[in-house]
Amino acid sequence: MRFPAFTVAVTREAGLWTAKVTDGLDGAAGEFKQFGDVDPGMRKIVANLTGLPPERFHLRWCYEFDDADATDLVLQYQEAERVAEEVAQWREGVRARLVATLNGQIPQRAIADLVGLSHQRVNQIARGPAPEAAEVVKPGRWVPL
Structure with missing residues (x-):
């Protein structure tokens, strides 16, 4: 239609x-x-x-x-913002799964060094719910493999 x-x-x-x-x-x-x-x-x-x-x-x-x-530039920027948000959500999900997986196997300070966060933030993430693998979705075509 x-x-x-x-x-x-x-x-x-x-x-x-x-x-x-x-x-x-x-x-x-x-x-x-x-x-x-x-x-x-x-x-x-x-x-x-x-x-x-x-x-x-x-x-x-x-x-x-x-x-x-300025139409083309505004539309490109809006698409870039959308893609950046998808990538940021993907990163957060993967990072939470990584922290949950490594927590207890190596020190939280080492995990913090690996993911570029403070050990306090790693501790907060470790105490929160870890997303399941199916919940961590890699964004579409704009993300390089």
Whole structure:
């Protein structure tokens, strides 16, 4: 099933993030103090104007600052942030499993040296729940083997 798509132009004006649908949805605009509020805020505005739930339409984003198109860079940065978060979660899970596995086999100070943490932090991790192997999921294609 094809869903309608709307292009949203985002700019920065007078200390606010300004977003406006540019292709045929009159009145679909908003101003936001925080950048993180733009996406959910515009989805709510478009949903209210179209009567469609947010999962039944797509938003295409366009970012312009001082008449320069920064869309590709903003989208690349957002993807990099998503990948970095996945990798950080993977690292935390693997580290917790490693600490749980080695705890009691070698001193916690040695484990701390191995994983680059303080021995106090290793002790905290060792006292916490260790994730099962199935819970520690390696991120997708962006992570080198």
